[in-house]
Amino acid sequence: MLNSRIDLVGDDVVPRITSGTGIPEQNWWVSEKHIEENLNFAKGAVRKRGLGKAMYYKAYAEDDQLATMIDIPSKGEIAIISGIGGGTGSGLFIDVAQELTKKMPTADITLFGVLPNHTEGLRENANAFAALSELEWLSLTGNPLFKDRILMPIDPTGFDGKRGNRVESDQMIEEFDQAAVYLLLAYYNNQGMEDVFSGSPQFAPFTIGIPQILRYNVEAIQEARKSIENILNFKEDALDAERDIYEEVEIFLDSQYGEVDGGLRGEEESDLSNRLTTFESLLEFDLFEELEYESVNLFREVLADAAEESEEIGEQIDIIGGSLRAGVAMPNEQTTYADNVDAHLSEVLQQDLDLITRRKQILEQKSAIDNNRVRRAVESILGLEDAASSAGRTVRRLESQLSEAEEKRARLNEELAEAASKLESIREEQKEEVSADVSRWERDIEHHIEQLSAIAYDEIKRDLDSLQTALSQYRGEIVNSGSTEEVENVNPGEVNTALDSLEESLRPTGVSIEDDKRAIQRSLSELQNARKAYIHLEREESTLERLAPWDSSTKEEKQEAQKTFRMASNRLDDTGVFSVGPPSAQFSSELEYNPDPVLGKVEERQDELEKDIIDKLRDQLEEELPREVKDDLERELDEQEIDREACRDIARRVFENELDGTADIESRRENLNSRIENLDEDISLYESVIDLFESVSNRRGVFKDHQSSFQEALSDFDERSSRSVTTESEDYVYIKNVQPQQVFQATGSKTLSDTGLFNNRQELNRVRDNLEELANNTLDRQYTGLQRRKLSHNGRRYSDLRVRVAVLSEAVDQLESDTINLKSTYEEAFDLEGNPTKQRYSAWNADIGDDWDIGMAVFVDGVFFDNIRKAVQADGYASGYEEWATNPDVDIQIHHSLGLEDGHYVRRKGTLNVESSDDVSFLLQDESDVVDGLLQEWSEQINSLADDAPDGTKLKEGVDEMESEQGGGSS
Numbered sequence: 001m002l003n004s005r006i007d008l009v010g011d012d013v014v015p016r017i018t019s020g021t022g023i024p025e026q027n028w029w030v031s032e033k034h035i036e037e038n039l040n041f042a043k044g045a046v047r048k049r050g051l052g053k054a055m056y057y058k059a060y061a062e063d064d065q066l067a068t069m070i071d072i073p074s075k076g077e078i079a080i081i082s083g084i085g086g087g088t089g090s091g092l093f094i095d096v097a098q099e100l101t102k103k104m105p106t107a108d109i110t111l112f113g114v115l116p117n118h119t120e121g122l123r124e125n126a127n128a129f130a131a132l133s134e135l136e137w138l139s140l141t142g143n144p145l146f147k148d149r150i151l152m153p154i155d156p157t158g159f160d161g162k163r164g165n166r167v168e169s170d171q172m173i174e175e176f177d178q179a180a181v182y183l184l185l186a187y188y189n190n191q192g193m194e195d196v197f198s199g200s201p202q203f204a205p206f207t208i209g210i211p212q213i214l215r216y217n218v219e220a221i222q223e224a225r226k227s228i229e230n231i232l233n234f235k236e237d238a239l240d241a242e243r244d245i246y247e248e249v250e251i252f253l254d255s256q257y258g259e260v261d262g263g264l265r266g267e268e269e270s271d272l273s274n275r276l277t278t279f280e281s282l283l284e285f286d287l288f289e290e291l292e293y294e295s296v297n298l299f300r301e302v303l304a305d306a307a308e309e310s311e312e313i314g315e316q317i318d319i320i321g322g323s324l325r326a327g328v329a330m331p332n333e334q335t336t337y338a339d340n341v342d343a344h345l346s347e348v349l350q351q352d353l354d355l356i357t358r359r360k361q362i363l364e365q366k367s368a369i370d371n372n373r374v375r376r377a378v379e380s381i382l383g384l385e386d387a388a389s390s391a392g393r394t395v396r397r398l399e400s401q402l403s404e405a406e407e408k409r410a411r412l413n414e415e416l417a418e419a420a421s422k423l424e425s426i427r428e429e430q431k432e433e434v435s436a437d438v439s440r441w442e443r444d445i446e447h448h449i450e451q452l453s454a455i456a457y458d459e460i461k462r463d464l465d466s467l468q469t470a471l472s473q474y475r476g477e478i479v480n481s482g483s484t485e486e487v488e489n490v491n492p493g494e495v496n497t498a499l500d501s502l503e504e505s506l507r508p509t510g511v512s513i514e515d516d517k518r519a520i521q522r523s524l525s526e527l528q529n530a531r532k533a534y535i536h537l538e539r540e541e542s543t544l545e546r547l548a549p550w551d552s553s554t555k556e557e558k559q560e561a562q563k564t565f566r567m568a569s570n571r572l573d574d575t576g577v578f579s580v581g582p583p584s585a586q587f588s589s590e591l592e593y594n595p596d597p598v599l600g601k602v603e604e605r606q607d608e609l610e611k612d613i614i615d616k617l618r619d620q621l622e623e624e625l626p627r628e629v630k631d632d633l634e635r636e637l638d639e640q641e642i643d644r645e646a647c648r649d650i651a652r653r654v655f656e657n658e659l660d661g662t663a664d665i666e667s668r669r670e671n672l673n674s675r676i677e678n679l680d681e682d683i684s685l686y687e688s689v690i691d692l693f694e695s696v697s698n699r700r701g702v703f704k705d706h707q708s709s710f711q712e713a714l715s716d717f718d719e720r721s722s723r724s725v726t727t728e729s730e731d732y733v734y735i736k737n738v739q740p741q742q743v744f745q746a747t748g749s750k751t752l753s754d755t756g757l758f759n760n761r762q763e764l765n766r767v768r769d770n771l772e773e774l775a776n777n778t779l780d781r782q783y784t785g786l787q788r789r790k791l792s793h794n795g796r797r798y799s800d801l802r803v804r805v806a807v808l809s810e811a812v813d814q815l816e817s818d819t820i821n822l823k824s825t826y827e828e829a830f831d832l833e834g835n836p837t838k839q840r841y842s843a844w845n846a847d848i849g850d851d852w853d854i855g856m857a858v859f860v861d862g863v864f865f866d867n868i869r870k871a872v873q874a875d876g877y878a879s880g881y882e883e884w885a886t887n888p889d890v891d892i893q894i895h896h897s898l899g900l901e902d903g904h905y906v907r908r909k910g911t912l913n914v915e916s917s918d919d920v921s922f923l924l925q926d927e928s929d930v931v932d933g934l935l936q937e938w939s940e941q942i943n944s945l946a947d948d949a950p951d952g953t954k955l956k957e958g959v960d961e962m963e964s965e966q967g968g969g970s971s
Helices: 013-021 049-062 064-069 088-103 122-140 166-188 219-257 266-281 286-291 294-309 313-325 340-368 372-382 391-429 431-454 457-480 484-489 493-509 514-537 543-547 553-575 596-620 627-637 644-658 663-720 761-777 823-827 877-885 917-923 927-937 959-965
Strands: 077-083 108-115 148-153 206-216 578-580 589-591 735-738 802-808 841-846 853-863 904-908 939-943
Touching: 013 049, 049 088, 049 122, 077 088, 077 166, 088 108, 088 122, 108 122, 108 166, 122 877, 122 904, 122 927, 122 939, 148 166, 166 206, 166 735, 166 802, 166 841, 166 853, 206 761, 219 340, 219 372, 219 663, 266 313, 266 340, 294 313, 294 340, 313 340, 340 372, 372 391, 372 663, 391 431, 391 663, 431 493, 431 596, 431 644, 457 493, 457 514, 457 589, 457 596, 484 514, 493 514, 493 596, 514 553, 514 578, 514 589, 553 578, 596 627, 596 644, 627 644, 735 761, 761 823, 761 853, 802 823, 823 841, 917 927, 927 939
Parallel strands: 077 108, 108 148, 148 206, 206 735, 802 841
Antiparallel strands: 206 853, 578 589, 802 853, 904 939
16 A cells, blocks of 8 residues: 555665565665655556556565466466556556566567557656667567567547547547457467467567457447337336226225126227327337337237227227237247347237226226216226316315215214114113013923924934935845745844834924834835745746646745735835835845935924914014014024024014004114115225225326336437438447448347348448458558558568458358458558568458457557657657656656666667668668667666766666676677
């Protein structure tokens, strides 16, 4: 953390930094004069490269995590991206690269440096000149720190630094940032080619990188789609709020009035017609036609079918509702939406139609409301145009009506209480007489009540079922007996037991089954006789008996058995308990006994007892027994367990009502109760409507807000949609926006490669024309940053200036090779003819990039310091450095970085003029001669620690001494 000067120059700070980084303390290059007052370190190194380097050294010495942060796990490609004219990045990119090289010597480190515009300021020019000098020095002295040094000019942006017009240039800088990504992608994705950047002369270590993008500008379409999506969201929010309102109204109407099949009034039909018109307006946008939205076609057909079948708006909506229920407007396997907006539009349209059909049903159900104020309240909630009163006024009127009803109910309750009190007083006086009448009636019916209470109907039914079972078992045993002995041994005990139990259950009722009992006993015996006779009938004659001329005894016995069987069958038919079938191959018998007559007698007895009880009460009255009293008493007497107290209360009420002086009061009480019940219903209705208002008031507000937002967005879009979505801008710097000829072919696709646009020859030609335009841009000095594209003298030419072009797009495989072959654009401009082994032009493509982009990265390799226009032009980096260095208040050392830790810095002493034949001749020498010449004549190393150096700086040694220190040689 840096807060003040002391953090870099303090007496206890400097030893800690130098010992932590392994440099001599006397070599620490920062002093108080290098740090301005009120320095805000949060803004970086304030365009002082040496200060940025110092901050890095301090961080490295004091922060153990920094070493880990810049570590790499294995051999790899490392990109360092930095501005060349600033203080922070420009001041430490060399040190970062050196640290990475120590940790991973095999790593390839590439510098991507942004060249500042020369108009940004003297400090920026001085920094850029110093940084380029140091990069050239590293190359000239054979230091392989950077594999490549790619410089990116930003002249076309017009960026003038922190003092320039940021509003105008920020957009251009944004374009540069986006395009620069493609430069990096192209550099690291050269499709397995050999290193296309190798082989540059040692004195020409720089590569100019020029990134551009040809972007299919679907922005207008996407903006329109986004606007539609926004409109649909507002509409959907409004529909959600409207649906909530309808649900509350439907609950209210169902609870208060039930289902009603009503009709529509004229104003209600007009309301529904307006809703349908609003719905249709969503289908009328030209954009939907251009985008070929399938949802619009689906719902247009639904509306057209409804209009064709009926002219009545109500019937049309019913037809539409039927279509929705039938799924006519739902997508099927043949339905293909153009995009997500199309699918969303389909959902919203269906919701809208669904709510229109629900609205019609509510308006019809509303016809059941017979209270005008309640009806107007519901109409107000629904927002009907004919609802004259505002919602607030409607609620106040309902509350007033509710208050009046509650006050009236309170008065009637007082009158009811008074009548009840008077009636109670009279009845108290008549209490003894009523009690005597009740007691007399109870004495008269006591025996009947006891008999009625004693009737156990369920038990009797169970006993009859048991008797049926016993008779059935007896019959089965008789039928299954194989001999007369077995028949005689069949025991009727179960039947007799069941008869005894039934007699016991019936005894309290007074119902006799003596006849049934005798018939059953006789039937038991006759069934035995019939079965034994059948057994005799089945007996066979012996052979001797068959041969005898007279009737055998067996034959006589069979004749007698035949007679016995017939007589037994007849007697069984008379008793009605069992029946037997005619003699045949097998004896058969059926149970014929019917217990229902016994139950009928029990029920008759119950009815007789109940009638006697009611008659006894009627006999004590002077007037006719009221029907409702008779019904109440019958219900009590029909209970399985008779509630005598309840019967007593019924009789008491009858006797009370018959006494003089209570009939009128009782009638008035009933009238008051009826009126109070009606008021309760009204109060409940008013309370329900007020509750309905309160429950939907917020939703009404939400609905209106969303509906208003929807209408505003709809209107705004309608105004803007008059211009075509195919509009594109020709004003660009690094990104050229274009639209495909078939603009809507791109709509709904996720990427350019999904559109199939390049199946069209015209579209391919447009791509070719636009790429050539971008390529021509790169011949402009603003883009290349070069002073000269060609260099020659006396028959010799500089042949190491090489062009590398990469085209990147996810759709690049769909582009024909001729479309992206740009060699003809550069061949003449850069004089690329010559030795083929130089490979002065290389091209590749890669299927990477943003969804709608075709990126083009151009690299001009083999650039030497003096061909960088910004460095050598009259008001460029070199002149800016010189002007800044000669300022007596400036220590130029602080704008350097390389070598400061060793007590020196390096720089160019001047620049060569590529317009001068002498300088050109120098640059066209053999590579070793140019390198030696640049080191001897044009570069210098300055010892910043010399005692006689003014302001801490002085040329201490020339290049000769520098060579001696390095062991001699051309470096």
